[in-house]
Amino acid sequence: MKAVVQDRYGSADVLEFREVDQPVPAAGEVLVRVHAAAVNAYDWHLMHGDPKLFRTVAGLRRPKVRIRGRDVAGRVEAVGSGVKGLHPGDEVFGEADGTFAEFVCAQDGEVDLKPANLTFEQAAAMPLAANTALMGLRDVAGVRAGQTVLVNGASGGVGTFAVQIAKAYGAEVTGVCSTRNVDLVRSLGADHVIDYTREDFTRGTPRYDVVLDLVGNRSLGELRRALTPAGALVLSGGGVYEGGSVLGPMRLLLDARLVSPFVRQRVLQLPAKASKENLSALRELAESGKVTPVIERTYPLAEAAEAIRHLEVEHARSKIVVTV
Structure with missing residues (x-):
């Protein structure tokens, strides 16, 4: 073959x-x-x-x-x-x-x-991208109806699914992306879209119940600043991270592990794992038209x-x- x-x-x-x-x-x-x-x-x-x-x-x-x-x-x-x-x-x-x-x-x-x-x-x-979004939002953050969710990297492979899945669970969703992708993220159902070339979501007044970071180019302190006092920060290891050629994305994840026991906010890592059960859940979301x-x-x-x-x-x- x-x-x-x-x-x-x-x-x-x-x-x-x-x-x-x-x-x-x-x-x-x-x-x-x-x-x-x-x-x-x-x-x-x-x-x-x-x-x-x-x-x-x-x-x-x-x-x-x-x-x-x-x-x-x-x-x-x-x-x-x-x-x-x-x-x-x-x-x-x-x-x-x-x-x-x-x-x-x-x-x-x-x-x-x-x-x-x-x-x-x-x-x-x-499979990989949608499962990562599903586990990050449903299993790790426990997203529920009425919560506010920010997806940093909303136009990427995982991000496009995360916006749709968060909406399917009844959340109010904000997507962060570049100028050229604003219309795309809005078309996915995002309630608000932030163009990161014009606005820094970590310095704005809104605070979010859940921040799903899929980019990794912001410090842990900056990301936590975008959270409510009891909010959840979910970190994924799949993006382009600043951590050097040795640690790469694991640098931010290691920082999170050190900090999480000492703060009220939940700082969580995303251990995405393939499973037939998750694929079945994704199939239902796709067949219902909630995720495309x-x-x-x-x-x-x-x-x-x-x-x-x-x-x-x-x-x-x-x-x-x-x-x-």
Whole structure:
């Protein structure tokens, strides 16, 4: 099968489109024929091996997982022993390592039936990003109707889902983005939109019950200043953070861990984890029309390296999708 393979850390130039062996599903796995896969900041970090501390998990000298891609939407080709509820021919979406390929093996617990009203491209855009938004708002912050929520990075892959999910839970939502994305964020249902090139949300008078930070370019003190006295600050490790090449996004997360025991405000980290239950919840949100994936651009599988380069260099908004 064809796949996008990485043998060493570096820029998008290290990615090669070449022939590799087709995987075989083990017990508890399903073999998926990939129709579409999405690009995430996760792919960029893994490609570069950045921050350096990340390599202790991903591989010290070279990536342990050689095929890039994490999100997938496609059709089940075969199932391993012990798999229940999925059968060959089922249309599915979810997460797996190595989705920039014609086929991928996924854990049964990390894929579920695709939303019936979405295309494969739209479904592929959801799993990692939408799950991150769902867990950050529902599970970590406990967002409920009537609360005020600010999403910093509202036009990005996770942010576009976060705005919609917060609205689905009945919150009053403020999105922070650049000038060119104001109309996009407003179209997602945001009640208020702040253009960060003109206004600093950490110095304004509004205070928010929940701040979901997806950018990481503000200090912990600045972010806490935007909260109500008992508000919740949720930090995600998926953006472009100022922490150096060694710690990267973990610098802000470490600061949060040190500070949180001593303040009334809740300073929380977002440990997003794929699950069939969350995918089912996302499917319900999509099929009810409360959440719709936004795709900026698609690339064919052979140009997956360009897709990642676009995310890195062009500061892509919403989602970039690779089609197979």
